[in-house]
Amino acid sequence: MKRWDLVVIGAGPAGLSAAIEAAEAGMSVIVFDENKKPGGQLFKQIHKFFGSKENHAGVRGIEIGQMLLEKAQKDHIQVELDSAVIGIAKDRSVSVRKDGQTREVQGQNILIAAGASERTLPFPGWTLPGVIGAGAAQTMMNLYGVRPGKKILMIGSGNVGLVVSYQMLQAGCQVAAVVDAAPRIGGYGVHAAKLARNGVPFYLSHTVIRAEGDGAVKSVTIGQVDSSWNIIPGTEKTFDVDTVCMAVGLDPMSQLARMAGALIEEKGGLVPTVDEYGQTSLPGIFAAGDVAGIEEASSAMLNGEIAGLRAAFKSGYIDEETFRTEYKKKKAALGDLRKGTFSPENKGRTDLTLTSEGLPLSENLFEKGFLTDEEVTKYPGVIKKAGVHPVIECTQNIPCNPCQEACAFGCIEVGEDITALPRINPQADCRNCGKCVAMCSGQAIFLVDEEAGCVTIPYEFDPIPEEGEMGTALGRDGSPLGQAEIIKVRKSPAFDHTALVTMRVDKTLAMKARAYSRKTFSE
Amino acid sequence: MEDNRIVHHPILGTYEKGNLVTFTYDGKEMKGYEGEPIAAALLAAGVRIHRYTLRQDKPRGFFCAIGRCTDCVMVVDGKINTRTCITPLREGMVVQTQHGIKA
Numbered sequence: 276m277k278r279w280d281l282v283v284i285g286a287g288p289a290g291l292s293a294a295i296e297a298a299e300a301g302m303s304v305i306v307f308d309e310n311k312k313p314g315g316q317l318f319k320q321i322h323k324f325f326g327s328k329e330n331h332a333g334v335r336g337i338e339i340g341q342m343l344l345e346k347a348q349k350d351h352i353q354v355e356l357d358s359a360v361i362g363i364a365k366d367r368s369v370s371v372r373k374d375g376q377t378r379e380v381q382g383q384n385i386l387i388a389a390g391a392s393e394r395t396l397p398f399p400g401w402t403l404p405g406v407i408g409a410g411a412a413q414t415m416m417n418l419y420g421v422r423p424g425k426k427i428l429m430i431g432s433g434n435v436g437l438v439v440s441y442q443m444l445q446a447g448c449q450v451a452a453v454v455d456a457a458p459r460i461g462g463y464g465v466h467a468a469k470l471a472r473n474g475v476p477f478y479l480s481h482t483v484i485r486a487e488g489d490g491a492v493k494s495v496t497i498g499q500v501d502s503s504w505n506i507i508p509g510t511e512k513t514f515d516v517d518t519v520c521m522a523v524g525l526d527p528m529s530q531l532a533r534m535a536g537a538l539i540e541e542k543g544g545l546v547p548t549v550d551e552y553g554q555t556s557l558p559g560i561f562a563a564g565d566v567a568g569i570e571e572a573s574s575a576m577l578n579g580e581i582a583g584l585r586a587a588f589k590s591g592y593i594d595e596e597t598f599r600t601e602y603k604k605k606k607a608a609l610g611d612l613r614k615g616t617f618s619p620e621n622k623g624r625t626d627l628t629l630t631s632e633g634l635p636l637s638e639n640l641f642e643k644g645f646l647t648d649e650e651v652t653k654y655p656g657v658i659k660k661a662g663v664h665p666v667i668e669c670t671q672n673i674p675c676n677p678c679q680e681a682c683a684f685g686c687i688e689v690g691e692d693i694t695a696l697p698r699i700n701p702q703a704d705c706r707n708c709g710k711c712v713a714m715c716s717g718q719a720i721f722l723v724d725e726e727a728g729c730v731t732i733p734y735e736f737d738p739i740p741e742e743g744e745m746g747t748a749l750g751r752d753g754s755p756l757g758q759a760e761i762i763k764v765r766k767s768p769a770f771d772h773t774a775l776v777t778m779r780v781d782k783t784l785a786m787k788a789r790a791y792s793r794k795t796f797s798e
Numbered sequence: 799m800e801d802n803r804i805v806h807h808p809i810l811g812t813y814e815k816g817n818l819v820t821f822t823y824d825g826k827e828m829k830g831y832e833g834e835p836i837a838a839a840l841l842a843a844g845v846r847i848h849r850y851t852l853r854q855d856k857p858r859g860f861f862c863a864i865g866r867c868t869d870c871v872m873v874v875d876g877k878i879n880t881r882t883c884i885t886p887l888r889e890g891m892v893v894q895t896q897h898g899i900k901a
Contacts, residue, residue, distance in 0.1 A: 310864070311884070321809045335809070392866060402869075404846040404859025411863035411883075419838040420804045420813035446804050490857050491846040737808040772809045 279305045281586050282369050282382030284360045284531065287315020288572045289564025289579035290388035291343040296583030297384075298350040300592040305380065306352060307371055309359035313347075314340040315390055317572060319413035321445070322438055323716040323771070325463075325675040327693055329608055330573040333677035333714045335771065337417075339572070363387075363535045367559055384559045384586040387532050387547070388579060391525035391565035396430060399485040401519075405492030409439040409522035416446040424518025428495050429453045430483055434462035434571070436522030441469050443520075445735060450475045451514045454497050456482040456504065459625050459641040463617065464671045465717025467644035472790040474753035477644045484511060486519050495519050527566045535560060542568045543622075552585035552602075553578055561586065570612075570619075577609045615672035615694035631672050632696055645751040646670060648787055655698035656687075656720075663724040664705045666786070667697045668751075669717060681714035707731075713770035721789060722775075728782040729762065732791060734774040739764060740793060747796040748780045748788035756784050758796040802842045819889040836882035836893055837863065837870050848872050848882060852898035873901040 280302035283290045291313065294304045312318070320336020331339050347354060355373070362370040367382045393408040400406070405424065409431070412423040427448050429440045432455035440450045453460075453470065458480050460467045467477065484496045484506060499510035525544075532547035533539055538556035540548045547555040547562045554561050561582040564575035581602060588598035613619055616636070621627060628636055637650050646668060651657055656667025665686055667678065672694040679689040685703040689695050711720045712733050722731035730748075740746065740761045748759035763777035780788045806812060816832030823845060830839025837860045840848070847857045848870045860870035865884035873894040874880035878901075882893070894901040 337810075393862065402856060402858060404848070404857055407860065408862050411860060414863040414883075415838060415841060416804065417810065419834050420807065420810075420815075421838050421842045422802045422804060423841070425802075445808050491859065735808050737806055739808075 276368065276379050276381045278381045279303050279383065280590055280592075281305075281384045281386060281583070282380060283307070283386045283388060284363075284369070285315065285388035285390055285564070285566075286310075286313035286354055286356075287388060287390050287564060287575070288317055288339070288343065289575040290315070290386065291347055292576040292579030293386045293388065293561075293563060293583035293586075294352045295343070295346050295350055296580045297587050297592075298352050300584070300587035302587055302590065302592050304352050306347075306354045307358040307360050307369075308354065308356050311356055313344060313354050313356065316410070316413075317343070319410070319417045320438075320572065321417055321442060324573055325673060325716045326573045326612055327608065327674075327676055328680055330577065330612070332675055333681075333716055336572060360531060363531050363560070365536055365557060382559070383590055384561065386553075386561040386563060386579070386582050386586070387529075387566055388562070388564045389528040389531060389566045391527050391544075391569055393521070394524040394526055396483070396521055396523045398483045400487055400492070403486055403488055403492050404490065405488065405517055406486055406519045406521070409435050409520050412439055412520050413442060416442060422446050422448050423520070424448060424516070426451055426516045427518040427520050428514050428516045429520050429522060431455060431522035431524070432457070432460040432462060432467070432477065432479070433522060433524070434466060435525075437462040437466035437470065439520065439522055440475060441466065444470070444473055444475070445737070447737070451516050452476050452478055452497075453644075454478045454481045454483065456480065456500055457623070457625070460644060461623070463673055463717060464637070464640040464644075465669060465673070465719045467640065468646070468668065468751065469718050471644035472749055472751050472753050474749070475644070477642070478512075479642050482506070483519070492517055492519055525565060525569045527569060529562070529566055532560070532562055532566070537562075544569065551606075553582035554585065559586075559589070574609060574612050577605050577612070581605050581609070611693045612674045614692075615674055617671070617673065630670070630696060631692075631694065634670075634696070637670055640670065643752070648751070651751075651786075655696050658699045658701055659725070660701055661726065662705070663707045663722050663729065665699060665711050666721045666723045667699065667711075667715075668719045668721070668789075669697050669715075672696065673717070675716060677714045677716065678711050678720060681710040683708075683710075687711060709765055709775040710769065712775050713767075713773045718773075722777075723785050725782060725785040728780050728785050729777055730780060730785055730788050731763075731775050731777040732789060734776040734791070735772065739766070739774045740776055740791060744793070745795065747792045747794050748778060748784055749790040749792055750787050751789050753790070755792070755796060756788055757781050759788065759791055761791070801844065819887060821887060821889070821891040821893055823893045824895055830887045832888060833886045835863075836872070836874065836885050836887050836891070839887050840882065840893070847895065849896035850898070855897075872896050
């Protein structure tokens with residue numbers, strides 16, 4: 276039986292990060308993945324990631340995936356694809372099935388980074404063709420370039436539901452609505468705002484009653500729920516859609532850990548109990564990424580790195596001092612990602628009313644996906660000033676600070692606490708470079724010149740408007756506000772496919788217009 | 799057939815694709831790109847029903863698109879229960895709607 280210092284199960288963000296960390300410490304590493312391509316779900320993530328520069332904030336998931344693969348290749352890490360790990364034992368032998376053959380390898384250490392599977396929501400009609408998982412939609416659109424449907428209804432307002440709905444708009448689909456039984460939008464307000472200003476309505480405290488169609492989905496009916504989750508009669512609404520997409524949570528794929536006999540606990544699904552380094556109750560068997568508790572890809576990468584580092588230390592490849600120093604850094608970065616309005620402790624809470632600065636959290640943003648014109652002025656990213664200046668509509672404590680890095684002229688401050696709301700320094704001089712607009716992962720920064728009636732917005736749809744064209748300025752709620760003339764379109768490799776589109780609108784609309792439609796404006 | 803295809807994506811640009819190949823779906827000639835999942839080629843062509851269930855004869859289409867749920871299985875080159883979402887399309891493939899566990 277072939278022996279390895281580290282056997283990694285799953286070539287997603289956690290698995291690859293662990294493998295790289297271990298290989299760079301000198302360990303022999305093999306990675307197994309049941310898929311045909313490595314990278315896990317990273318290659319379906321076409322949005323820019325949140326976080327700090329150290330964990331690739333402002334970089335799209337697909338590019339992070341590419342970076343990981345290149346590193347793995349440089350480190351000569353063996354990645355075996357189409358290889359499903361079907362069993363692991365306490366003695367750390369691993370059974371792998373490939374091409375109908377099963378073989379065994381032995382690991383000095385094993386990392387289980389098998390990820391998660393999508394949860395489903397059964398309702399009458401849910402087995403009809405056209406009812407799909409959010410992951411399936413991403414796979415079809417972003418890997419294979421096929422639209423999952425023409426008109427879609429999304430169930431679930433967590434970050435997955437919000438991000439995938441936006442991806443559907445980018446793919447040229449219509450999104451009829453985002454529906455969630457919870458009273459508040461579960462994902463980041465900035466993700467919801469991207470949808471709302473492009474005309475997608477939110478139905479919170481609503482659930483699906485049924486999907487109907489002869490052979491495939493033709494319509495879906497939703498209804499409002501009361502506090503005990505019963506449908507309130509008379510609130511039913513029917514949408515003519517061909518696709519219903521589910522983003523109702525993820526389940527850790529902890530079967531292998533359970534099979535090996537690791538101690539299991541309930542943490543939003545069954546997960547192996549792990550110590551601060553990701554080691555399960557079984558010595559030498561680690562778990563990282565979604566399999567050890569559902570988080571996002573940035574945390575998964577850090578958790579993977581920590582597990583790889585720990586394995587390297589335990590197996591004698593790095594000394595204690597190196598381990599301590601590196602671990603401390605990674606732990607701090609991980610701690611940063613777990614703070615704020617959407618921290619693990621705050622998950623699902625509906626009673627949060629204030630930001631950590633003591634400002635009111637917008638109820639409107641939680642329920643409808645947009646800030647009102649009045650609300651937006653209360654936040655430190657929004658100031659009144661002569662000439663062009665950034666307006667940052669970032670109103671929830673999200674672990675993210677690329678905006679601070681983006682501005683070389685000191686206009687934007689986030690400070691030490693990565694979840695603090697960005698503040699505009701009124702003394703600094705905005706040069707209209709637009710880097711902050713392109714760099715903001717939440718697309719929440721605009722350049723505004725109120726006197727001139729000019730608004731620069733991030734634009735990620737196809738086709739990109741052309742200078743001189745006339746269209747419609749849309750408000751934060753997606754309503755048409757008035758005519759917009761496109762006066763400038765900026766594209767740059769530094770903006771990474773986010774075009775900066777400057778529109779001229781009536782002066783009174785400069786603090787209201789936040790999106791653009793190519794349709795001609797009519798009263 | 800290009801109806802559901804994204805010709806140009808704002809972030810991804812154009813997609814890397816294999817050669818255009820011909821296959822048959824329930825006897826009808828269709829085109830798709832070599833190497834893409836059969837399910838993607840069918841979706842692009844507007845085919846939504848992959849199979850009918852054994853006992854209740856209910857229609858099913860793809861659901862997870864990563865080879866896990868098995869809702870998308872069809873009869874491919876005579877082989878039943880082929881997961882079309884992870885089986886790459888090849889020239890001349892014979893793809894048939896699955897009824898229960900037969901074509």
